[in-house]
Amino acid sequence: MLNKFFYRTFKEHFSLSETTAIYLNLVANLVVLSLLGYILFKAFRYFGRKAIRKMANKTSTTFDDLLIKNRTFLNLTRIIIFILIYNLLKEILVDFPNLFTYAERITTIGIIFAIIWFIRSILLTVKDFLRTTEAFKDKPLESYVQIFMIVLWLIAAISSFSVLTGKPLIRFLTALGAFSAVLLLVFKDTILGFVSSIQVAVNDTVRIGDWITMEKYGADGDVVEINLTSVIIRNFDNTISSIPTYYLTSDSFKNWRTMNSSGGRRIKRAILIKINSIHFLTDEDIERFKKIELISDYITKSSEEVKAYNEKHNIDKSVLLNGRNLTNFGTFRIYLDKYIENHPKINQDMLLMSRQLEPTPNGIPLEIYAFSREKVWQDYERVMANIFDHILASVKYFDLEVFQNPSSIDVNNLKEIQKSE
Structure with a gap:
């Protein structure tokens, strides 16, 4: 037998004492066991990985490739080696019953944790495989793997303490129940995160x-x-x-x-129009605005309707305020509606309008509400900037002014005007 081979050698050939031969036999057996375990580990790992790679190359699924990536066979090899060591311990430590008891317990704990690592590699493989599918690629799979691993590590820790102390597992579970309040406090964030990930x-x-x-x-x-x-x-x-x-x-x-899955990204931005720049349109203004192509038909039709209404009701138009009138602000809003409706980057199937908001001390907000076909941030900003570049440049054609806080240049210009007067 292997456990007595070195003992007989040291006893018979070297004429050593009984005690010395026993201890040297133990050391030699442990060295042989370590070398044997290392060689078997490398052999199982090499041939197992080679066999799995060969099988993976023949299959179309990526699951076996993910098994290799997550070192599943490596962890399985560890379990096999620990089980072999466990079975050989009794032969090697036959002369040391007390040491055998502790070695057996430590090896059992090694088997438990090797099994946990093996299960972890399987879970990671399943997670990575599900991540490649359309149904699960955007789901929080990590949360489920982590909570499952926490439970497994907790079971492994309790089992290890039970094996190490030689106490029945039921005692630790009873103590764990009494300790549950403390555990809930310690794992509060973990529990909340798990529940939240399920809700999400x-x-x-x-x-x-x-x-x-x-x-x-x-x-x-x-x-x-x-x-x-x-x-x-x-x-x-x-x-x-x-x-x-x-x-x-x-x-x-x-x-x-x-927004990304819809037909457009919303544009919702306003400019402030000075209230004192708003006025009724004169006949000269109407004739001038008829030359603007986007609102030419609107101006013609609306001015005729207003004129017909005023004539029908005998309105005294010597005062422009009397009767119905068009305003430069209202006409500008119609122009913006037409401009947005004809813009190639605006989704015409979604809501679009220009609207007047509640007046403020800084003027009347004129808001553009529409949806850009471009949803990528950079392209969207360009579309919105181009629209408002046009709006700000076209305001003056309607005799309107955009509100802007006076700068130092404006103050200096005002002083120069006052000096010249």
Whole structure:
């Protein structure tokens, strides 16, 4: 037998004492066991990986490739080696019953943790495989893997303590029940994150790849990961924001996903028009505005209707205020409506209009409400900028003025005018 081979050698050939031969036999057996375990580990790992790679090359699925990536066979090899060591311990430590008891316990713990690592590699493989499918590619799979692993590690820790102390497992489970309040406090964020990740997945409020905005936490970018404890967001300035997962259910945030999947991105911006620049149109103004192609038909038709109404009711037009009149502000709004309706980058199937908002001390806001066909941020900003460039440049053709706080140049010009007067 292997356990007595070195003992007989040391006893018979070297004439060593009984005690010395026993201890040297133990050391030699442990060295042989270590070398045997290392050689078997390398052999199983090499031939197993080679066999799996050969099989993976013949199959069309990526699942077996992911098994290799997550070192599944490596972890399986560890289990096999630990089991072999466990079975050989009794032979090797036959002369040391007390040492055998502790070695057996430590090896059992090694088997437990090797099994946990093997299960982890299987879970990671399943997660990575599901991530390649259309149905699960944007789901928070990391959260489920993490909560499952937490449960497994907890079971492994309890089992290890039970094996190490030699106490029945039921005692540790009883103590764990009494300790549950403390555990709930320690794992509060984990539990909240797990519940929140389930709510997020079921309600489909956030997916990986969604653009979300949480102004409270300075987050504005794409979701790159949703795990058990946090949501990782890559902001548009290339910084990373990490937000606790349960904030997605307890706090408000803006998800731009539906905008990306819709027919357009909203444009909602206003300019301020000076109130004292608004006036009724004179006959000269009407004739001048008829030359503007976008509103030529509108001016012709509207001016005829106004003129017919005033004549029918014998309105005294020696005072421009009397009767019905067109205004430069109203005409400008119609012009903007026509301009937006003819803009190639605006989605004509969605709501669009120019509207007058409530007057402010700085003037009357004139707001453009429409939807750009371009939804990518850079292209969208260009479309919106081009529209408002045109609006700001066209205001003066309608004898309107845009409000702007006076600058130092304006103050100096006013002083020069006062001096010249």
